[in-house]
Amino acid sequence: MNHDVIKKLEILADAAKYDVSCSSSGASRAAKRGAVGNAVSWGVCHSYTADGRCISLLKTLLSNHCRYDCAYCVNRRGNDIPRASFTVRELAELTIEFYRRNYIEGLFLSSGVLRNPDYTMERLVGVARELRNEYRFNGYVHLKTIPGASEELVHEAGLYADRLSVNLEIPTEANLKALAPEKDHQSVYKPMNYIYRNIAASAEERRKFRSAPRFAPAGQSTQLIIGASRETDRDILSLAASLYDQPKLKRVYYSGFVPVNAYDDRLPPLASAPLARENRLYQADWLMRFYDFAAEEITDGESPDLDLELDPKLAWALRHPEWFPVDVNRDDYHRLLRVPGVGTRSAGLMVMARRRGRLQAGHLAKMGVVMKRAVHFITCDGPRAATINEIGPARLRALVLGGGKKYDPRQLRLPFL
Amino acid sequence: MNLFVYDKTFDGLLSVIFEAFRLKLFPDALRGPADDLPLLAGRVVRVETEAEKAGRVWRGLQNRLSRPALRSLMNAWLTVADEAADELIVRYARRIFAGGDEADFSDPDVLAIREQSQKVAREKMHLIQFVRFQKTAEGIFFASVAPRYDVLPLVLRHFTGRFGDQQWIIRDLARGYGFYYDLTRAREVRPDGQADLAAGRLEAGLPAEDEILFQEAWKKYFQAVSIESRANPKLQRQYMPRRFWPLLIEKQ
Numbered sequence: 001m002n003h004d005v006i007k008k009l010e011i012l013a014d015a016a017k018y019d020v021s022c023s024s025s026g027a028s029r030a031a032k033r034g035a036v037g038n039a040v041s042w043g044v045c046h047s048y049t050a051d052g053r054c055i056s057l058l059k060t061l062l063s064n065h066c067r068y069d070c071a072y073c074v075n076r077r078g079n080d081i082p083r084a085s086f087t088v089r090e091l092a093e094l095t096i097e098f099y100r101r102n103y104i105e106g107l108f109l110s111s112g113v114l115r116n117p118d119y120t121m122e123r124l125v126g127v128a129r130e131l132r133n134e135y136r137f138n139g140y141v142h143l144k145t146i147p148g149a150s151e152e153l154v155h156e157a158g159l160y161a162d163r164l165s166v167n168l169e170i171p172t173e174a175n176l177k178a179l180a181p182e183k184d185h186q187s188v189y190k191p192m193n194y195i196y197r198n199i200a201a202s203a204e205e206r207r208k209f210r211s212a213p214r215f216a217p218a219g220q221s222t223q224l225i226i227g228a229s230r231e232t233d234r235d236i237l238s239l240a241a242s243l244y245d246q247p248k249l250k251r252v253y254y255s256g257f258v259p260v261n262a263y264d265d266r267l268p269p270l271a272s273a274p275l276a277r278e279n280r281l282y283q284a285d286w287l288m289r290f291y292d293f294a295a296e297e298i299t300d301g302e303s304p305d306l307d308l309e310l311d312p313k314l315a316w317a318l319r320h321p322e323w324f325p326v327d328v329n330r331d332d333y334h335r336l337l338r339v340p341g342v343g344t345r346s347a348g349l350m351v352m353a354r355r356r357g358r359l360q361a362g363h364l365a366k367m368g369v370v371m372k373r374a375v376h377f378i379t380c381d382g383p384r385a386a387t388i389n390e391i392g393p394a395r396l397r398a399l400v401l402g403g404g405k406k407y408d409p410r411q412l413r414l415p416f417l
Numbered sequence: 418m419n420l421f422v423y424d425k426t427f428d429g430l431l432s433v434i435f436e437a438f439r440l441k442l443f444p445d446a447l448r449g450p451a452d453d454l455p456l457l458a459g460r461v462v463r464v465e466t467e468a469e470k471a472g473r474v475w476r477g478l479q480n481r482l483s484r485p486a487l488r489s490l491m492n493a494w495l496t497v498a499d500e501a502a503d504e505l506i507v508r509y510a511r512r513i514f515a516g517g518d519e520a521d522f523s524d525p526d527v528l529a530i531r532e533q534s535q536k537v538a539r540e541k542m543h544l545i546q547f548v549r550f551q552k553t554a555e556g557i558f559f560a561s562v563a564p565r566y567d568v569l570p571l572v573l574r575h576f577t578g579r580f581g582d583q584q585w586i587i588r589d590l591a592r593g594y595g596f597y598y599d600l601t602r603a604r605e606v607r608p609d610g611q612a613d614l615a616a617g618r619l620e621a622g623l624p625a626e627d628e629i630l631f632q633e634a635w636k637k638y639f640q641a642v643s644i645e646s647r648a649n650p651k652l653q654r655q656y657m658p659r660r661f662w663p664l665l666i667e668k669q
């Protein structure tokens with residue numbers, strides 16, 4: 001360890017920071033004797049950045065040298081920026097020492113493309129190999145798969161990593177080709193499907209033999225860049241839904257395009273990253289994964305894009321007054337989930353509590369229902385407010401938005417849906 | 418107003434519950450032995466802590482409560498020093514023994530037990546998140562914490578599981594004790610005679626050779642991943658309350 005490595009870390013962590021898929025949840029590893037580390041299924045944030053994001057993993061590139069020239073990327077070949085590369089040994093040591101101090105849950109590693117995909121992938125795998133075999137590291141590892149790397153390397157990566165990801169980046173192939181001529185969707189879908197088959201096979205094996213090796217036990221994920229190309233939210237969400245369905249991705253991450261390389265006129269002129277849109281997409285994704293919403297329902301409005309002023313669940317509810325009011329004392333869990341202001345937790349509590357007595361507005365607030373929102377969509381015992389059908393969707397919308405508070409995307413948190 | 422005085426231990430509180438049922442008289446307020454009694458206290462009952470009585474009440478609760486509910490009650494007890502959770506527990510126990518339902522969240526006390534328990538669970542989580550070890554020259558990983566409640570014992574399993582192959586010490590600065598894990602088990606240690614426990618931070622000269630470099634690397638990493646143009650200190654504080662900052666290397 002020396003100051004040189006710290007310099008590299010500064011460059012390479014900075015280069016990796018716009019990649020958002022930094023969550024360590026979904027993996028569970030029991031502690032082993034003589035080894036260091038475990039992974040807990042809910043993921044742990046060890047710190048929070050000045051902008052309030054969770055720091056869970058050491059997220060860095062192995063190298064920001066790259067032989068490709070993707071229009072949307074700071075690390076593209078043509079850019080004149082400080083470049084650095086870790087050696088396998090340096091990065092493995094940094095990871096284990098951070099971990100032992102309880103700074104991090106593990107490592108999230110990606111890289112620019114060095115000489116060729118295999119040469120690069122071999123180094124990424126090398127870091128994981130050294131961590132697992134030499135340091136007996138039992139914490140979380142997420143490896144990026146370099147498109148075009150050989151199946152042997154992807155396979156070895158899956159044996160060490162908890163999660164693998166291959167980034168689609170640009171949602172449609174035509175737009176990808178325009179912005180990154182050296183890439184195509186085939187080089188992403190191939191490893192994605194290969195990983196999918198291996199995960200399924202390993203799960204099957206482990207049903208028979210508990211000792212069969214695990215392959216990427218926390219599954220695989222991908223990332224989409226939002227706003228560098230012209231896809232609509234409808235396109236993006238239906239792509240995400242199909243990825244959850246078939247290669248069974250655990251997560252799709254949406255990364256609002258941070259305007260870089262403004263000199264490149266293939267990119268849309270953007271003043272800043274489309275954060276509000278990114279947030280709405282995450283909320284929509286949340287609805288698909290936990291609230292039984294289909295992609296088509298979320299974008300069944302007139303516009304193919306999400307409403308930036310309203311969270312997608314409220315927006316959906318305003319388009320569907322025929323669903324309401326929901327009777328909190330009678331309707332089932334899935335209907336309760338559709339009520340704006342009701343979350344999975346409060347819906348669960350309501351179902352439990354009403355077995356013992358009728359629910360009133362006061363009870364709901366205590367269970368965490370955001371009553372300000374929910375009142376217009378439910379009926380319960382006691383005094384009640386005017387429902388959406390009495391007020392009318394358009395007026396209710398104005399009412400909700402008229403709160404006077406200026407829209408601030410940073411204030412949006414997911415669980416309030 | 419009925420006032421019960423007890424020794425502020427958990428067994429003491431269970432004894433209070435026992436006495437309350439025996440006397441058919443329930444406390445409106447509880448006080449510790451050193452507390453001043455209000456001038457207008459009505460009846461004052463001084464309860465002796467007795468293992469036998471406490472045991473009977475505890476078994477009674479075990480019979481009536483599910484394991485999660487029992488754990489919630491234990492968690493709620495940990496907030497007693499700060500939030501008069503003892504009075505809440507007595508009301509809750511009274512209700513449970515009268516046949517009340519542990520999951521009837523329309524009852525304010527049932528809900529309050531759950532909420533207190535969640536506060537403890539959050540504090541426990543904060544320790545798991547924000548403990549920062551520093552490696553000493555002897556190779557021991559050392560951390561100081563100051564949690565709001567006495568939750569250090571609740572995280573031992575987590576830390577022995579995760580850091581089973583390294584020696585560590587975690588010290589609770591607020592309560593003046595800690596745990597030392599010697600590669601076999603975590604033992605409680607009190608500061609008397611423990612030179613390395615007496616100082617909240619490691620003295621200069623004590624850290625391992627590379628320690629300062631790794632701290633520096635971590636600070637630089639922390640700065641590198643922040644997106645300054647999106648700074649949102651309110652959100653940062655909401656997730657990482659300011660009271661933890663003095664012990665976080667990256668916030669120094």
Ligand code: SF4
Nearest residue numbers: 066068070073076112
């Ligand atoms: S291959 Fe990756 S690192 Fe290289 S320019 Fe493209 S996006 Fe950037």
